[in-house]
Amino acid sequence: MAASALRFYEARGLIRSVRTPAGHRRYERATARRVAFIVFAQRLGFTLEEIRAQLDRLPRDRVPTGEDWSRLSETWQARVEERIAELERLRAGLSECIGCGCLSLDRCSILNPDDRVAAHGPGPRYWLGDERPTVET
Ligand code: FES
Structure with missing residues (x-):
């Protein structure tokens, strides 16, 4: 992932980093999953505001568990179904x-x-x- 994309997500409050004494950004390992979530949420058509609202539901005081992510992805079901229907209409109507x-x-x-x-x-x-x-x- 491009560093500029990470900075963009960070500037919008979707991910956080810590700075080294030299001023370099470092990300916790769990941030990789948040970034993957953001990328796929964007592919599904969620806006950055919607994505931030979803990510805000994750715990901030600990690394999210599989259960946390599972609860979050439940909100994707309707959107995934919409996208599938839209793509099927696209394929059928070309x-x-x-x-x-x-x-x-x-x-x-x-x-x-x-x-x-x-x-x-x-x-x-x-x-x-x-x-x-x-x-x-
Ligand atoms: S009106 Fe545009 S393809 Fe028929």
Whole structure:
């Protein structure tokens, strides 16, 4: 991990270091797990504020146990399920209309007549989980 990333996390209160007499940063061994947690939490889409709130639930007076980490990861279940569903929609929709409003595929004009999906909000609405309108025949 880049030293700049560690400094960034430290500046935001996600990890702590101690300084040597020469002014170098040293991290406790348990910090490696906190850093891994931060990296994967970011991959799941948690903001740094959310990550800090989660890490604040860990004990500060001792090295967190497996039970502490397990309790913390329970908050990830819903996010993991959301990400899996999102990635599955992404995989399934790569060659299909995604409801983004571009109308660039020949199937778009059928699946999104007059760009009606735009009324649901910006972005690729079908990838975001919006229902496809039923096509009248
Ligand atoms: S792919 Fe953009 S509206 Fe169909």
